[in-house]
Amino acid sequence: MTTPKGEARRAALVAAAAALLAAHGPDAVSHRAVAAAAGLPLAATTYYFRDLAELLVAAVDRVGEEETAAARAAVDAAPPGRRSTRETAALLADVLLGADRRSDAQVQAFYERWLAGGRHPALRPVLRRTRARLDELVDEVVERGGHRAVPAARLVALADGSALAALVEGGGGARGALEDAVADLLSRRRRW
Template identity: 60%
Template sequence: MGATPKGELRRAAIVRAAADLVAAGGPDAVSHRTAAAAAGVPLAATTYYFRDLADLLAAALETLGTRELDEVAALVGALPRRRRSAAATAGLVADVVVGPGRRTDADLLAYYERFLATGRHPAVRPVLAATRRRLDALVQEVLDRSGRGGPPLARLVAVFDGTVLSALVEGPGRAREEAEAAVGELLADTGVPHSLPPPA
């Protein structure tokens, strides 16, 4: 028997609340209790609509990923096609990989914790893998629209991710700036300019 409209609304409210908790504090901020409190529903509702915490997290991460990807896709879609410097392109890569509004170390830590959660919650891995594939495609679009070529995409993203994580360990407070600088250096060293494609 399918869920009632009221039930669907309640489930959606729980997912949105859990997504907001992940965005603010990472996956460890989510429990049945915190999601129920944030959604304003009884605790029993979370165990009714979700098999376990991993099921709730997967739904929350899918919702959060879609929300963030839609924002980034709109940003990239509005990007004029013109040749940009390595530094300017690196800033746009950062906007795609972690989001334009995620600049503090606390924000970045909460963001990367969602990917580290795959070790504790394997059920969320397919959701996060799908999100990263869409992000990779958007990074490539930034490079194309900026007239930048050269480094393999996987290497470019790995340099950004690795620099952020190292900087978060070493501190203080410049993880995004250091990652942008590392990507900018990579683009300057190996990012051979190529012809800009005509506008779609």
């Protein structure tokens, strides 16, 4: 049975791991870094978590919950009614990347978390749940914006591919590349 102090320590470790993950990607999550960020002894990470993988899963879950809640808030705060393809693309970037994720370094850390599912199979169920919730919001944004239905999977694939290509090519502007590609797809769908 866990004590209130133990639950608080565990929550502090998860919060610290989530902050490291969101800012720097999964490689930043180590026992030592998490303990230091939480202000707890190194041994606390192995006391409250079987291994680093379990801590990483908890951090990915927390970040996914926070990002989904922020995306929901962004969708709810958007004015109702038809919007331009550019406005819809900007809102979709907020849903997919997060409204506060502007720099290429932040976008790269975001995608590294998703790619970590390949190296850490335990992350896959958590990432799938987050992706499903975000896909529902993508569908809602497109529908509420007055655009023809574009499958969320297609929009997300285009958005992710555009952002990742911009990161690989360098020169900045991954978020802008994502918005440009999505706006172009939505405007083409409007003409069909």
